[in-house]
Amino acid sequence: MLYGIDMNRVAVLESSTSQGFSIVVDNDGIIVDVDTDDIIMKKYREKTFQNVIEATGKSVIPGLVDGHTHPVWAGDRVHEFEMKLAGATYMEVHDAGGGIHFTVNHTCEATEDKLHTLFQSRLKAMVRAGTTLVECKSGYGLDTENEMKMLRVIDRGKKLGGIDISCTYCGAHAIPKNKTASEATKDVLENQIPAIKSQIDDQNMSVDNIDVFCEKGVFNVQQSRDILNAGKQIGLNINFHGDELNPLGSAEMGAEIGATAISHLEEITDNGILAMARSKTIAVILPTTAYILRLKPPPVRQMIDAGVPVALGSDFNPNAYCLSMPTVMHLACVNLRMSMSEALCAATINSAASLGRSDTHGSIEKGKLANLVIVDSPKWQHIIYELGCHSEIISYVIWHGEIVHSKRT
Ligand SMILES: N=CN[C@@H](CCC(=O)O)C(=O)O
Numbered sequence: 001m002l003y004g005i006d007m008n009r010v011a012v013l014e015s016s017t018s019q020g021f022s023i024v025v026d027n028d029g030i031i032v033d034v035d036t037d038d039i040i041m042k043k044y045r046e047k048t049f050q051n052v053i054e055a056t057g058k059s060v061i062p063g064l065v066d067g068h069t070h071p072v073w074a075g076d077r078v079h080e081f082e083m084k085l086a087g088a089t090y091m092e093v094h095d096a097g098g099g100i101h102f103t104v105n106h107t108c109e110a111t112e113d114k115l116h117t118l119f120q121s122r123l124k125a126m127v128r129a130g131t132t133l134v135e136c137k138s139g140y141g142l143d144t145e146n147e148m149k150m151l152r153v154i155d156r157g158k159k160l161g162g163i164d165i166s167c168t169y170c171g172a173h174a175i176p177k178n179k180t181a182s183e184a185t186k187d188v189l190e191n192q193i194p195a196i197k198s199q200i201d202d203q204n205m206s207v208d209n210i211d212v213f214c215e216k217g218v219f220n221v222q223q224s225r226d227i228l229n230a231g232k233q234i235g236l237n238i239n240f241h242g243d244e245l246n247p248l249g250s251a252e253m254g255a256e257i258g259a260t261a262i263s264h265l266e267e268i269t270d271n272g273i274l275a276m277a278r279s280k281t282i283a284v285i286l287p288t289t290a291y292i293l294r295l296k297p298p299p300v301r302q303m304i305d306a307g308v309p310v311a312l313g314s315d316f317n318p319n320a321y322c323l324s325m326p327t328v329m330h331l332a333c334v335n336l337r338m339s340m341s342e343a344l345c346a347a348t349i350n351s352a353a354s355l356g357r358s359d360t361h362g363s364i365e366k367g368k369l370a371n372l373v374i375v376d377s378p379k380w381q382h383i384i385y386e387l388g389c390h391s392e393i394i395s396y397v398i399w400h401g402e403i404v405h406s407k408r409t
């Protein structure tokens with residue numbers, strides 16, 4: 001992971017008219033070499049390549065990593081978008097039985113196959129926008145049966161290929177209608193987490209992270225701490241929603257219990273920033289949330305200056321319908337005042353680190369997976385600059401060395 005001024009230092013290998021660069025990928029989809037064309041030509045003279053992608057006049061960046069999504073759900077919320085445009089707040093809609101509750105009802109009613117179909121088409125749209133590793137949460141089930149159903153859908157998505165997935169259990173995403181917060185906490189601790197542990201132990205599924213919506217009116221700091229620690233005990237990485245709508249001290253709590261990452265942080269305090277900078281807990285910033293809900297944006301500049309590693313996520317969910325990391329990077333630059341290099345770092349190596357995957361993902365280096373985006377411009381910055389144009393500016397998306405998307409011409 002990178003933090004401070006290092007987030008602004010993207011290493012660019014610049015081609016000239018006489019000299020270009022090549023990347024060599026082996027049959028397992030691993031990068032084995034990055035060097036000038038003539039050195040690669042000499043070194044691999046005897047070898048035959050299954051596929052050669054010509055990228056003259058283009059640039060190659062690491063595959064984008066989306067650090068925060070809720071992609072398994074049925075039933076859209078366009079009607080709520082209209083309510084919010086007319087002035088309703090996120091919590092007003094939620095407290096009136098809408099928001100997450102609306103999606104929970106529709107998701108619980110949906111069959112696993114229907115959810116799988118919806119999920120699959122969303123994953124394909126992410127790939128077209130350059131995402132090659134994505135964090136995917138459960139959290140619209142809220143009981144053991146439906147949370148397990150969502151986790152199975154995510155696990156099935158992992159096996160499809162074309163994109164890498166980090167799976168997050170988020171059973172504590174809202175308080176179910178028939179429960180208090182402490183009853184819901186008890187259910188998560190005594191029923192849901194043990195059920196997940198036995199599925200993991202039996203190798204029926206793999207789950208990577210644990211999440212909680214730590215928020216006023218949802219799970220308080222103590223309940224969140226207990227749930228996150230219970231997840232940690234069964235081997236999950238702590239990666240949760242904190243300090244989004246109210247400054248609850250989620251950042252301080254997360255730093256204390258060894259969270260890998262905390263998302264949102266629109267309302268983080270100065271103390272929270274210091275705590276995260278000290279513990280090197282990654283801030284997963286979601287520019288679409290503040291934009292759509294017209295919230296105060298998270299203090300990203302202050303975080304970067306203090307040494308907090310910053311990552312980016314789309315927050316794709318029925319409230320924030322955005323599957324495009326290039327759009328997220330653009331919003332991060334314009335609304336949150338990140339530089340384009342910082343946004344690229346946040347959407348690649350730092351997002352990968354927020355998922356514990358920076359050894360294999362997030363940069364173009366020997367030994368890492370060949371997850372790449374080929375941008376149709378000699379300047380990589382065009383992927384951020386050309387707002388809403390990812391279908392034009394992305395020539396190819398490569399996953400494990402295979403072309404998984406190419407631009408329609
Ligand atoms: N804030 C909590 N969770 C989601 C929203 C989920 C929803 O509204 O369905 C988020 O990250 O923005």
Ligand SMILES: [Zn+2]
Nearest residue numbers: 068070241315
């Ligand atoms: Zn979220």
